[in-house]
Every structure is written in structure tokens, then in C-alpha cells.
Amino acid sequence: MSAAETLLEVEDLRVHFPVLRGIVFHRPVGTIKAVDGVGFRLARGKTLGLVGESGCGKSTTGLAVLRMLTPSGGAIRFEGRDITQADADTLRPLRRRMQMVYQDPYGSLNPRMTVADIVGEPLAVHDIGTPAERRAATAELIALVGLKPDMADRYPHEFSGGQRQRIGIARALALRPSLIVCDEPVSALDVSIQAQIVNLFEDLQTRLGLSYLFIAHDLAVVRHISERVAVMYLGRIVETADRRDLYKAPLHPYTQALLAAVPIPSPALEAQRAHPVVAGEVPSPMNPPRGCHFHPRCPHAKPVCSETAPALRDLGQGRAVACHLHGD
Amino acid sequence: MSAAALEPAAPALPRNALLRFLWRLFRTKPLGAVGGVIFALFLFCGVFADLLAPYGFNQISPINRLKPPSLQFPFGTDNLGRDLLSRCLYGAQLSVIIGFCVAILGTAISVLIGVVTGYLGGKVDLVAQRFVDAWMSFPDLVILIVVVSVVGPGTPQIIVILGLFFGIGGSRIIRGAVVAVRENMYVHAAQSVGASTARILWRHILPNVLPPVIVLFTTRVGAAILAESGLSFLGIGVPPPAPTWGGMLSGSGRTFMYQAPWLALMPGLCLTIVVYAINVFGDALRDLLDPRMRGSR
Numbered sequence: 177m178s179a180a181e182t183l184l185e186v187e188d189l190r191v192h193f194p195v196l197r198g199i200v201f202h203r204p205v206g207t208i209k210a211v212d213g214v215g216f217r218l219a220r221g222k223t224l225g226l227v228g229e230s231g232c233g234k235s236t237t238g239l240a241v242l243r244m245l246t247p248s249g250g251a252i253r254f255e256g257r258d259i260t261q262a263d264a265d266t267l268r269p270l271r272r273r274m275q276m277v278y279q280d281p282y283g284s285l286n287p288r289m290t291v292a293d294i295v296g297e298p299l300a301v302h303d304i305g306t307p308a309e310r311r312a313a314t315a316e317l318i319a320l321v322g323l324k325p326d327m328a329d330r331y332p333h334e335f336s337g338g339q340r341q342r343i344g345i346a347r348a349l350a351l352r353p354s355l356i357v358c359d360e361p362v363s364a365l366d367v368s369i370q371a372q373i374v375n376l377f378e379d380l381q382t383r384l385g386l387s388y389l390f391i392a393h394d395l396a397v398v399r400h401i402s403e404r405v406a407v408m409y410l411g412r413i414v415e416t417a418d419r420r421d422l423y424k425a426p427l428h429p430y431t432q433a434l435l436a437a438v439p440i441p442s443p444a445l446e447a448q449r450a451h452p453v454v455a456g457e458v459p460s461p462m463n464p465p466r467g468c469h470f471h472p473r474c475p476h477a478k479p480v481c482s483e484t485a486p487a488l489r490d491l492g493q494g495r496a497v498a499c500h501l502h503g504d
Numbered sequence: 505m506s507a508a509a510l511e512p513a514a515p516a517l518p519r520n521a522l523l524r525f526l527w528r529l530f531r532t533k534p535l536g537a538v539g540g541v542i543f544a545l546f547l548f549c550g551v552f553a554d555l556l557a558p559y560g561f562n563q564i565s566p567i568n569r570l571k572p573p574s575l576q577f578p579f580g581t582d583n584l585g586r587d588l589l590s591r592c593l594y595g596a597q598l599s600v601i602i603g604f605c606v607a608i609l610g611t612a613i614s615v616l617i618g619v620v621t622g623y624l625g626g627k628v629d630l631v632a633q634r635f636v637d638a639w640m641s642f643p644d645l646v647i648l649i650v651v652v653s654v655v656g657p658g659t660p661q662i663i664v665i666l667g668l669f670f671g672i673g674g675s676r677i678i679r680g681a682v683v684a685v686r687e688n689m690y691v692h693a694a695q696s697v698g699a700s701t702a703r704i705l706w707r708h709i710l711p712n713v714l715p716p717v718i719v720l721f722t723t724r725v726g727a728a729i730l731a732e733s734g735l736s737f738l739g740i741g742v743p744p745p746a747p748t749w750g751g752m753l754s755g756s757g758r759t760f761m762y763q764a765p766w767l768a769l770m771p772g773l774c775l776t777i778v779v780y781a782i783n784v785f786g787d788a789l790r791d792l793l794d795p796r797m798r799g800s801r
Contacts, residue, residue: 244696271698284689288711288795294690297707298697331795347693 182253183387184218184241184355189250191233191240195462208462210236212411213250215488216404220354223381223388225402225419227395227434229458233411234391238357241389242274243267255354272302275348279360281340285332291318291343292328298350317346321376338369345376349384357389362397374400396438399423404494407431410461410469413488417495427497429474468500476501529792536788542781546774547604550596557590562745570764580766582756588770591747595771598742599729599749600778602659606666606728611721613671618678619705619713623686633679639672645738652740659742662735666728674720681713688712715790722786726779749775 191211196202211233218224226234240247243259252260259270275298278284285294296314299305305313318328321342332340341361348356358377362370378401380386392398398405399419406416407430415428426432440446456473459465465472471481480500488498530537549556565585573580579588621632648665655661685691686709694704733750735741742748749771757768 242696244692268698271696276693276696278689278693280689284693286688286690286694286708286712288714289707290795297694297699301694301697301699301703333796344693347697351697 181220182217183220183255184389185251185253186217186237186241187215187251187253189214189237189240189252190248191236191245192248206462209411209464210461211240211247214408214411214413215250216406216413216416218355218387218389220387221381221385222404223390223402225395225398225405226389226391226408227398227405228393228408230393231410231458231461232408233461234393234408235359237408238276238359238389238391241355242276242357243270272298272351273353274355274357275351275353277341277344277348277356277358277361280364281337281344282332282364284344285340287332290329290331291323291335294332294343295328295346295350298347302351304351313350317349320349320380321346336369337365338372341365341369341373342376345373345380349380352384353386355387355389357391359391360393361390363393370397377401394438395423395434407434410458410464412469412498413496414470414499415495415497416488417497418493421493421495427491427495427502428470428499429476429501430470468498525792529788533788533792536784536791539781539784539788542777543785546596546600546778546781549593550598550600553590553593553597557587557593559587559590561591561594561747562586563590570760570767572764573766579770580764582752582764582767583760584756588752588766591752592749592770592774595747595749595752596774596778598659598746599732599775602663602666602732602742602748603725603729603778605663606670606731607721607724609663609667610670610674610724610728611717613667614674614678614720615710615713615717617672617675618680619682619709621675622679622682623701623705623709625683625686629679633676636672636675640676644669648735649738649740652735657740657743662732662741666731669731670724670728674724677716677720678713681716682709685709685712714793718786718790718793722783725782726775729775729779 189211190209190213193208193210194204195206195208197205214233214237216224216226226237228234236245239245241252241254243252243262247260250260251258254270255273257270259267262270289297292311292314295317296310299310299313304310315325315328318325323339323342323346327335327339332343335343344361361377362373365373374397377388377390381388388401390398390401395405402419404416405419405422406413407422407428408414409430415422415426415431417427422431423435426435436449440449459469459472465482467480467482467484468474468477468486471477474481478500486498486500488496489502490496491502526537529540553561563586565581565587568577568581568585570583571577571581571585577587577589579592581587582591617632617636621629648669651665652661688708691704691708694708699707729750732741732748733754736748736751736754741751752771753768753775757771760767
């Protein structure tokens with residue numbers, strides 16, 4: 177792990193949104209700490225899975241990494257450069273190096289542009305090559321993601337969800353980025369199509385040396401593609417580990433619950449195993465619980481859990497967990 | 505229409521893009537095409553009214569007052585013995601041109617204000633939309649009377665004033681559509697690629713708010729013709745004896761409604777047909793320009 181070059185390093189990232197009241201004069205009445213002290217490292221050519229429930233801040237983390245929004249604190253280093261507070265002019269060339277694949281294959285493609293226009297747009301925006309060269313590059317990209325050349329002049333509505341996601345991937349690849357943030361890229365697809373798209377991601381990674389920040393809300397998909405996995409809960413990372421360790425022996429009670437929620441395709445086994453079901457809902461990030469954010473839902477909560485928030489403690493061998501049950 | 509789908513490839517599809525577009529229009533949207541033809545016909549009549557009209561629009565013939573439609577006067581005559589057909593033809597010149605120009609100007613203003621404020625949002629949006637609120641809450645007529653009494657009545661003035669009115673009011677519709685389109689992920693994707701605001705507005709926002717823009721335009725043509733008639737009625741529109749359909753309807757048409765119904769009927773029919781034609785043409789245009797409708801019939 178340490179041998180590989182670090183592509184992206186995030187340290188103590190904070191994204192806070194003020195909650196405003198008032199029509200003419202906005203006065204802040206609170207803060208939503210969507211991301212509150214998240215840190216991770218992504219090596220070149222590798223995949224980091226970022227997992228958590230809806231509203232835990234994983235997508236916000238992805239957007240902050242791409243600098244589609246400005247972090248409230250912390251540091252983001254991409255290809256050795258600190259881009260935490262970089263302005264629009266500095267970011268423009270950097271946008272070529274990092275791209276995004278979206279969750280919704282229907283909303284993420286402009287219905288009034290042809291596939292060739294969509295895939296070629298990043299090239300046109302950055303004024304790369306002549307129009308003829310761009311057309312050739314676009315055709316190459318369309319082939320690269322497994323679409324037929326004659327599809328180039330068609331419109332998005334003529335494609336299935338999986339094909340549309342391929343178009344979105346081709347667009348993300350157009351500028352030859354080193355980092356792709358995949359924001360739940362397969363969760364809107366049929367299970368059979370999910371596998372195809374995940375395989376396409378893996379195939380492209382080995383061919384182009386891409387790094388993925390792979391955001392997902394379930395651990396099953398992430399298991400196939402990620403070398404490392406970080407589990408988020410309410411704006412914080414609660415556990416991070418190499419894939420094998422995490423799936424073999426989850427440490428944090430929340431990770432254990434998430435893993436238990438992954439169904440096993442065998443009714444007999446499914447009936448046998450224990451189900452540590454997490455009770456209740458995710459608390460509001462505007463008013464999170466004191467101490468460990470997870471303690472109201474945690475089956476192992478101790479008195480200390482409602483008092484002090486556990487820090488993310490390094491347990492060695494690339495494992496870290498933020499829980500009072502471990503490492504004390 | 506399904507039989508058309510089974511036909512072998514259309515014989516020699518025209519090369520020219522415009523011709524190809526018209527070909528598609530007639531094949532897939534015959535009603536809209538008829539609407540377009542009717543509108544073109546009225547435009548033609550308006551432009552060549554001087555050649556087509558059998559009499560002058562202000563040629564008074566006292567012995568032929570209030571004559572019903574006949575061979576000599578196909579649309580009848582009015583209370584001053586003026587030929588109604590000629591007046592309707594000249595009226596096409598004024599009314600259709602006013603309607604068309606007002607709609608173009610108004611829609612352009614609506615799109616400009618709506619797209620910019622809707623996309624940028626925030627303070628720009630807040631300030632611009634409060635201005636629109638203020639403008640819309642002010643009685644139109646008061647402003648119109650004041651402006652006309654300052655600049656004097658006339659066709660160009662009417663076009664500019666009505667265009668401004670329709671444009672500022674209609675910007676609300678376009679803004680609403682833009683706010684909805686702006687939230688789409690493809691806009692986000694374009695931003696994340698580093699596309700400029702101008703490019704996003706032109707390539708992503710504008711094409712996707714085209715349907716309401718077309719509807720706005722087609723409804724404005726009719727509304728402008730009617731608004732002009734209202735202004736003429738108040739004496740601040742295009743001054744008489746210039747024949748506008750609205751003026752004919754609200755002037756002699758109203759006064760002599762019972763003795764000579766054709767006085768109101770003929771310009772009223774012209775107005776209805778033009779407005780209807782442009783509406784169905786607009787609908788067809790909207791569908792044809794939507795790639796999702798391509799191939800479907």
C-alpha cells in the first residue's frame with residue numbers, strides 16, 4: 177500500500193452548510209455538518225470504496241474532492257497539490273484530471289444532445305484538438321466503453337440504463353483523468369447490469385491506470401471493486417480497512433450491521449446467521465447526538481459513548497476504527 | 505400513421521437541412537404543417553396587401569354603406585362603405601406583423617431575463633424577480649397611456665411597449681423552467697468538466713427550456729394582436745384610419761354588430777384562424793425539435 181504513489185489525500189475534511197432563516201436578511205440558525213473531519217488516502221491505480229447510509233455525507237465528500245463545493249476546513253491534496261481553496265481559474269485545468277460518474281443514468285445526460293456531443297463535450301470545453309480529431313477521439317471512447325460506433329448519432333432516450341451509464345463513463349474518460357469519483361454509479365441499475373458496469377470499471381482501471389473513489393450505499397458492490405473501504409456515518413469515517421479485513425472481521429458495530437444487511441443468496445444460510453439489526457433512523461446532521469454519533473443506535477453502547485466522540489484510532493495493518501470498544 | 509412506418513425509405517430525401525425539416529414536418533405533423541401554411545399565407549397577404557386588395561383600405565363609397573358580403577364585396581362593407589376584404593388584407597399587414605414582432609421581442613426578453621436569473625440564482629435572481637414583481641403589479645394601462653402620450657402613437661412604439669410588457673411578465677415562466685432544468689445532473693456534469701457559464705446556458709439550459717419558449721411565443725402572437733386591438737379601442741393603438749383587426753372589431757364591428765354582423769365576424773375570423781394556425785404550428789415545432797419524439801409518430 178505504502179509503495180504506491182498517493183494520488184489523492186484528504187485530511188480532516190469539513191463541509192458545513194449554514195442553515196439560514198429569513199427572506200431578505202439571512203441569519204444563520206444552525207449548521208449542518210455534512211462532512212465533519214473525514215480523512216483518507218487513495219493510491220494511484222487503486223479504488224477506495226466509500227460506504228454509508230443516505231445522508232451520511234459520502235456524496236458531499238465526493239463533491240468536495242472534485243471541488244464542486246468549497247470545504248469549510250481540512251485539506252485536499254490531489255497529485256501533490258493542495259486544492260482545498262483553489263479558485264475557479266486554478267481548478268479549470270485540474271478538472272481535466274478528475275471526473276465524475278453520476279448515479280442517475282437518466283438525469284445525467286442532456287436529452288437534446290447526441291451521444292457523440294455528450295462524450296465529446298469535455299474535449300470541446302477544453303479546446304483539445306481539431307473538430308475532426310475530437311470526432312475520432314469520441315468514436316474511440318464510445319468503443320472503449322463497449323458501445324457500437326453507429327450509436328454515436330443517437331440520443332440518450334434511445335438507450336437502456338446500462339448503456340446510458342456507459343455513455344456517462346465515456347464522457348468521464350474523455351479528458352484522460354487520473355481520478356474518477358463514482359457517485360453510486362450502479363445503484364440505479366438492474367442487478368444483472370450492475371455486474372457488467374462494475375466489470376467495465378475494473379477493466380478500464382487496468383487498461384488506463386485509473387483511480388476510483390467509489391461511493392456506494394451497500395457493501396456488496398464495493399466488495400468487488402475496492403482495495404480499501406471506508407465506512408461513513410453522519411459525516412465521519414467510523415472504520416477504514418483493506419477490503420479483505422473489513423469483510424472478514426468488521427470491528428465497528430455500524431460496519432457489522434451494514435454487513436449483516438447484505439443478503440446471502442441462500443435461504444438456509446440467511447436463516448442461520450445472526451441479524452444485529454440497527455434500530456431507528458439516522459439522526460439529523462443538524463443536531464447530531466453527543467459523543468459517538470452512533471451511540472443511540474449501537475447495541476454495545478457504554479456510558480462513555482454518549483460523552484466523548486471516539487477518534488479514528490490506527491490499529492496497524494491499515495486498519496483504523498473510531499469506537500470506544502476497540503483500541504483502548 | 506403506422507402505415508407510413510412500413511413504407512420503404514422515402515424517395516430521395518432532400519439534401520438541404522431546411523427542406524428535410526419541412527419534409528418531416530409534413531409527414532409527421534400534417535395539422536401543424538397546415539397551421540404553418542395558413543400562417544405563411546396570412547403573412548403573404550399582409551406583405552402583398554397592396555397588390556391583392558381590390559380597393560384601398562380607406563376608399564370610402566357612401567352609396568355602398570353596410571353592404572352584406574356579395575361578389576362585388578366578398579366580405580361586405582362597413583359603415584363608411586369601405587370594402588372589408590381590403591381592410592382585412594391590410595389588417596393582416598399590421599396585425600400579423602405587430603403580433604409577430606411583439607412575440608419575437610417579448611420572447612427574446614423573457615428568455616434573456618429568465619435564463620440568466622434562473623441559472624445564476626441568488627442575489628441576481630432575487631433583485632431581478634422583485635423588479636419583475638413590481639412591474640407586473642403596476643397596472644399596464646397606466647404605463648401604456650403615459651408612454652404613448654410621451655412618444656406618440658404608432659406601430660413601432662406599440663411593438664416595443666407590448667414587447668417589453670410581455671417579455672418582462674413572461675420571464676417568470678422561463679425562469680421557472682430554467683430552475684427545474686438547472687438541477688439536472690447533466691448541468692452539474694458540464695460544470696464539473698469546467699464548461700463556461702455561457703456554454704452551459706447555450707448548450708444545456710436553452711435547448712431544454714425550448715418547449716415553454718415555443719409555447720410562450722405562439723400564445724404571445726395572438727395576445728399581442730388582441731392587446732393592440734385593446735389599445736386601438738382606447739385610441740392609443742395604431743391610429744385610424746389604419747386598419748387593424750382589433751380596431752375593426754372594437755370600432756365599427758361593435759357599433760354595428762346587429763345591423764351588419766360581418767363587420768365583426770370577418771376580422772374576428774381572421775384573428776381566430778391566425779392564432780389557431782400559429783398555435784398548432786408551434787406545437788408541431790416543439791415536438792419536432794424534441795429528439796425524444798424523433799422516430800415516433
